[in-house]
Amino acid sequence: MKLLKKVILYFIISSVFIFILGSVSAYFVLKALIAEEVDETLISEKNRIVKQLEQSAESIPNWRTIHLEVRRIGGSFAEKEILNDTLIYTKDTGEFIPLRQLHFYTRIKDKNYRITLRRSLIEKEDLVAGVTGLMIGIFIATILLLNLINYRSERRLWMPFYKTLQSLNAFELDSQEALNLPSVNIQEFEQLNKTLNALTEKLRRDYRNLKQFSENAAHEMQTPLAILRSKLDIMIQDQSFSDEQLQNIRSLYNALNRLSRLNQSLNLLIRI
């Protein structure tokens, strides 16, 4: 995988992670804020309604709408307020709507009432959805834009590196020309190029020296070999040798042949 793609992949993965975390927490925070606000509204409403009821002269009838429910109850009551969420089916739209409701009990003119106040949460949920949607949009746009900029700039930044890589690929040890990587204005790449230039130059020099040495060695070996062989060729013209001496001369020839063969292999190796 290319470095650029890898960087972008990591970038996308981490930004998606952050984005999910961010949106989820934003959603909950928003929701909590809205719920708090609705609760405050319900409580101030309660005070207002209690005041109104106390001021009204007539007895209060049982009342039942979505937003307000008043019921006379007998006996005693707990002075307890209950805040909770509920769903109520409405005939108008034919669906359940989410509501926040507050139950409380109050005593007005020696009569006990149980009053329920409700506030629709539909608008609030729409708000949450809208805000969350907007956030998603902003996030996606940011990621795309950043990645594009990132990709462009990184490609420009890494260009010298890819050039260096290309030159290295084409480099051959026994070539006539040095590697000669250009100087660039990024410090790390400049250093890399310098190091590579020096390294390949040293390699080339060592290789040349080694080759020269083997060539010389193979070459210089040939003359002594030729002398040895010529002297042996002359020696065997003498007819007075015993069989044992001839056997020794044969051993000399064999050894000489082995050396010659070695020398020839060396010669061949140099030319490869």
Place this chain on the structure above:
Amino acid sequence: MNILIIEDEKELAQSMRHFLNQEGYICDVALNFEEAYGNIQIHSYDCIVLDIMLPDGSGLDLLQKLKQKHSRAGIIIVSAKNALDDKIKGLNLGADDYLTKPFHLPELSARVKSIIRRRQFEGDKQVVFREIRVYPDEHRVFVNSTELDLTKKEFELLMYLIGNKNRALTREAIAEHLLGDQADMLDSLNFIYTHIKNLRKKIINAGGGDYIKTIYAIGYKFGEK
């Protein structure tokens, strides 16, 4: 026959002179470029054995000078380098043959002989050893008046043996003459034995003498008893 040996290695030059002297050639030795140049100015040679690498110059320059002088000498280049470039350059400049060090002295002798023969008898070229007559250019061999039917290798072997008559020849020298560089790749030189045996049989069957003698541990010798 005058031969000039141009070789900077004194020992090797002496070996070559010694060997060629025994063949009846008169040899001069030059150990460097200058000496060699002096020699070719004064004398006229039939054959020149020339080492390319000389301490004070290149044998190829000397070769050029010889050709400028229209020298009739046959030239054999001897080089430690088996570089194809040198070989081609040398032969292009007009050298007749090329030998790579280390070579066998009988090989050198055979090449010298071949060059001199080519230069001397333009036309009637035949080599005679007692009842054996060889026509090198036509690749025909007669024993008395019977023509021998020889393979190419047997013919080459006979030419080599006659060219180096009365000389002890190692199996390696014979193998190298017959096969060239390929001889080094062989593990066994037994094929020499087969060729010798067949050649000997063919000559005797045609009424010739048995001239090939085996030398213990070394090789063979061709010649009168």
